Amino acid sequence: MQKGKIGVTTENIFPIIKKFLYSDHEIFIRELVSNAVDATQKLKTFASVGDYKEELGDTTIRVSVDKKKKTITVSDYGVGMTDDELKKYLNEIAFSSANDFLDKYKEQSNAIIGHFGLGFYSSFMVSDRVEVITRSWQKDAPAIKWTCDGSPEYTIEDAERDRVGTDVILHIDKDSKDFLEEAKIQELLKKYCRFLPVKIAFGKEKEWKDDKYVETDKDKIINNTEPAWTKKPADLKDEDYKGFYRELYPMADEPLFNIHLNVDYPFNLTGILYFPRIKNNIEIQKNKIQLYCNQVFVTDSVEGIVPEFLTLLHGVIDSPDIPLNVSRSYLQSDSNVKKISSHINKKVAERLHEIFKENREDFEKKWDDLKLFIEYGMITEEKFYDRAIKFALFKNTDGKYFTFDEYENLIKENQTDKNKNLIYLYATDKDSQYSYIDKAKAKAYDVLLMDGELEPHLINHLESKFKDSRFVRVDSDVIDKLIEKEEKIESRLNNDQQEIIKMVFSSQLKGKDSFIPVTEAMQEHDSPVIITQSEFMRRMKDMSKLGGGMNFYGDLPDSYNLVINTNHAIIEGLATDVQKEIGEAVKKQDESISSLEKEISATEKSQEGKKDEDITQAEKDKLEALRKKRTKAEEKKKEIVSKYADKKPVVQQLIDLALLANNMLKGEKLNTFVKRSIELL
Numbered sequence: 001m002q003k004g005k006i007g008v009t010t011e012n013i014f015p016i017i018k019k020f021l022y023s024d025h026e027i028f029i030r031e032l033v034s035n036a037v038d039a040t041q042k043l044k045t046f047a048s049v050g051d052y053k054e055e056l057g058d059t060t061i062r063v064s065v066d067k068k069k070k071t072i073t074v075s076d077y078g079v080g081m082t083d084d085e086l087k088k089y090l091n092e093i094a095f096s097s098a099n100d101f102l103d104k105y106k107e108q109s110n111a112i113i114g115h116f117g118l119g120f121y122s123s124f125m126v127s128d129r130v131e132v133i134t135r136s137w138q139k140d141a142p143a144i145k146w147t148c149d150g151s152p153e154y155t156i157e158d159a160e161r162d163r164v165g166t167d168v169i170l171h172i173d174k175d176s177k178d179f180l181e182e183a184k185i186q187e188l189l190k191k192y193c194r195f196l197p198v199k200i201a202f203g204k205e206k207e208w209k210d211d212k213y214v215e216t217d218k219d220k221i222i223n224n225t226e227p228a229w230t231k232k233p234a235d236l237k238d239e240d241y242k243g244f245y246r247e248l249y250p251m252a253d254e255p256l257f258n259i260h261l262n263v264d265y266p267f268n269l270t271g272i273l274y275f276p277r278i279k280n281n282i283e284i285q286k287n288k289i290q291l292y293c294n295q296v297f298v299t300d301s302v303e304g305i306v307p308e309f310l311t312l313l314h315g316v317i318d319s320p321d322i323p324l325n326v327s328r329s330y331l332q333s334d335s336n337v338k339k340i341s342s343h344i345n346k347k348v349a350e351r352l353h354e355i356f357k358e359n360r361e362d363f364e365k366k367w368d369d370l371k372l373f374i375e376y377g378m379i380t381e382e383k384f385y386d387r388a389i390k391f392a393l394f395k396n397t398d399g400k401y402f403t404f405d406e407y408e409n410l411i412k413e414n415q416t417d418k419n420k421n422l423i424y425l426y427a428t429d430k431d432s433q434y435s436y437i438d439k440a441k442a443k444a445y446d447v448l449l450m451d452g453e454l455e456p457h458l459i460n461h462l463e464s465k466f467k468d469s470r471f472v473r474v475d476s477d478v479i480d481k482l483i484e485k486e487e488k489i490e491s492r493l494n495n496d497q498q499e500i501i502k503m504v505f506s507s508q509l510k511g512k513d514s515f516i517p518v519t520e521a522m523q524e525h526d527s528p529v530i531i532t533q534s535e536f537m538r539r540m541k542d543m544s545k546l547g548g549g550m551n552f553y554g555d556l557p558d559s560y561n562l563v564i565n566t567n568h569a570i571i572e573g574l575a576t577d578v579q580k581e582i583g584e585a586v587k588k589q590d591e592s593i594s595s596l597e598k599e600i601s602a603t604e605k606s607q608e609g610k611k612d613e614d615i616t617q618a619e620k621d622k623l624e625a626l627r628k629k630r631t632k633a634e635e636k637k638k639e640i641v642s643k644y645a646d647k648k649p650v651v652q653q654l655i656d657l658a659l660l661a662n663n664m665l666k667g668e669k670l671n672t673f674v675k676r677s678i679e680l681l
């Protein structure tokens, strides 16, 4: 027996590593099995070039758990190791690289967790002793056994083994006995090893025999050695891609499309990405892409490797060129990672464009499930935007789809306003905005349906991209003002009449502070009263709901305009009636208000520039009294108007009709409206 000591500087790095890697002990299984795979593949290569002349035989890697002996064994029929190689690879290299690793990452325990870099040494995270029984493929090499407890001391002695290859036997320590559960190992193999390229057996297949399950002598293979992404796209059919998707996500809906990535220059990358059906709520859809390094599972969080919006995709990316033993912030600045990221970005856009060109009908059918993804990409990635404008679609309220160019052509003629701005009309809800959509259509305008989660953001984005264009929601103004044309409609009511009419309506808007009456000269046949909400305010509120950092707007109450059509016969009639019934009384108040106003401003003028102490108390009192009088006269006027309006159910009726058209009349108010309507009939 030989004894030796490993040349590392730190006397006992084992406990330190154990502590640092606390949360990720499970990776030992990935490391040991991938070493076994490497060794097996090496031997296969030697055999194929004729360096190894023996029969290869079965090369299945076997993982087994012995609960009684408290061991986990990983056995392979790979190249094995000679005495020298054992010392070199397991002692000098494995131990010293663990040492280096620790040196480098002492400060950032987070950086170590979950990444490569420890290899064989990671077995000491769960074991208090590790044995390696190995026989090298080289001619007449004897079997030897290496034993080590994680301290720099080790022993090597003769051993028995008929075939070439290696058994790594872990004597699991008492803190790690969870790993002695078969189910646990099964789970870890499934997680890390399910697509490794050499067969891996864990236990035996079971068979139903004499009323119970009994073990057969057939190995239970846990991996698919040839996952779809490693094959040539030409060798795969649509069904194969779908089958692989089901293998990855047994519970998910069928994907919309897939992209097969296959790059070998300037970096290596393979993989298959799938477009899932994305319903609302983006967050839960994220982080489904699995990242592999030569078919070894590494992680399923790919932020930093692909652009944010691509994390909505599903599937697999495999690249030996992504540096995995580094921290996330390093990853983001790595030039290979940047290239990979922009390559995927480009591929995804190209594939979508292809699908769009090949089968537009199908693309349109899938658009509603796909749009969130594309819109997300357009808003967040400039490069993707530039590519996506060729295939991104608008959908109008009739369910028709248009490319951006097509749509611009469609509306150019009719929806350009007098300032040469192209106005894109949109609705966010076909039902509640029905009456507005209807009015717009009556003018031969087209109305887009923008009901997606990201569309408020998209609209802002498109406005910054499209030249001389604005997006305006159909209910944000009266129809003639949505798209202002040259011809201006004259109002049949003069300014005084308009003021009084506003007061009449204002007096009946009891308790509805958020409604502001305004008058507007519309067409005769337009509604007498309608409700609009300013595009700007509504948008700001929508954005603040989405978390655009505009909380100020989010806190403001909703505010609406109650727009009175001064050219509608009912309003005109009302104005005439007002004149007849309270015209004189109002005029009297107006006169006294205006004479008071004159007196007030004269007094104010006389006091202008004077210091407070130079103004006499009498003068101050006089001004105060005048102001009070004016307020009184104004109140009196309001009272006259209000008393008048109280007796005119038509005013309430018009307000309620406008609310009703907007889906805003509910409960008791709706009931009152119905009753009043019957009375009026």
Ligand code: ADP
Binding pocket: 031, 035, 036, 039, 076, 078, 079, 080, 081, 089, 090, 093, 094, 118, 119, 120, 121, 165, 166
């Ligand atoms: P890496 O796999 O990155 O080289 P490891 O620490 O995992 O680092 O392994 C160190 C070396 O030990 C390997 O490069 C290999 O030469 C040798 N080795 C480990 N496991 C085996 C095995 N099962 N069969 C043959 N050689 C092995």
Ligand code: MG
Binding pocket: 031, 034, 035, 119, 120
């Ligand atoms: Mg390794």
